[in-house]
Amino acid sequence: MAASHVQTRRQQPDRAPGVLHRATPGAVPKFSAAARRDRQGAFSRWRLISAVLLALFGLTLLAFFTSDVFFVRAIQVRGNTFITREEVFTYSELANYHMFWLDPDEIRDKLLRSPSVADLDVEVGWPPDLVTLLVQERQPAIVWSDAGDEIWIDILGRVMPARAEMPGLLHVNLVNDDFSQPSPRVEDFSKDMVLGALRLRQALPEGDHLDYHPIHGLGWTNEQGWQIWMGTDSAAVMDEKIKIYDVLVENLNSRAIDVAELNIANPDAPFYRLLWGL
Secondary structure, X not given: OOOOOOOOXXXXXXXXXXXXXXOOOOOOOOOOHXXXXXXXXXXXXXXXXXXXXXXXXXXXXXXXXXXXXXXXXXXXXXXXXXXXHHHHHHHHXXXXXXXXXXXXXXXXXXXXXXXXXXXXXXXXXXXOOOEEEEEEEOXXXXXXXXXXXXXXXXXXXXXXXXXXXXXXOEEEEEXXXXXXXXXXXXXXXXXXXXXXXXXXXXXXXXXXXXEEXXXXXXXXXXXXXXXXXXXXXXHHHHHHHHHHHHHHHHHHXXXXXXXXXXXXXXXXXXXXXXXXXX
């Protein structure tokens, strides 16, 4: 009897054919319901965070532009001796300025308009010291007096208000008489005039002052009661005039001449006037 061969076939699980499906252009990937909920939740959280950040930014800007601490109500001033902080503040024109609009160069230019300010540094910071100014003041060299009204003049001939008593400064008194020309203007003062006056001081008796005549220039009354006039020149020219003065005084004294006025404003043609008009 012939053996029958029975072939047993293993049962294979049902599987889809191994076919590669290409995505259709423009098709939206399908997510499960849970994945869609997670994605929507994350998107909502980011929207909420963005809204909060935007609100905080808006509140910060509102506070920055409305809070009083960011507006200039006062300033810090250092290095000043005579000029007051209030005067510096007035020259700066910073009252009610917002810190966002502060320009150090502009502040410096405005402060240099003050005749008492030689130089300054500007520091712009955060509240409470929004603006700090380090001031370098002009130093007076001469006290100019006109009928009791005093001003200061620095070594460069710049005029400024007299703010205090300054012992040791040279005083120059304006002479007012019927023959005087108009009083000198601010622009008439110069560095040479100031240096010349300081050089003449060395010829003065201790603690004395100079006079100023619009025609004859600088002068003083010497120990013999003579009115001396030296004009207005540089220190170098005043040196020569002082030498001429010493020679003339010795000569006139040797001849016992009573002098009322000795004028060396023009060193090439000095002259004197006798006490008794002779």
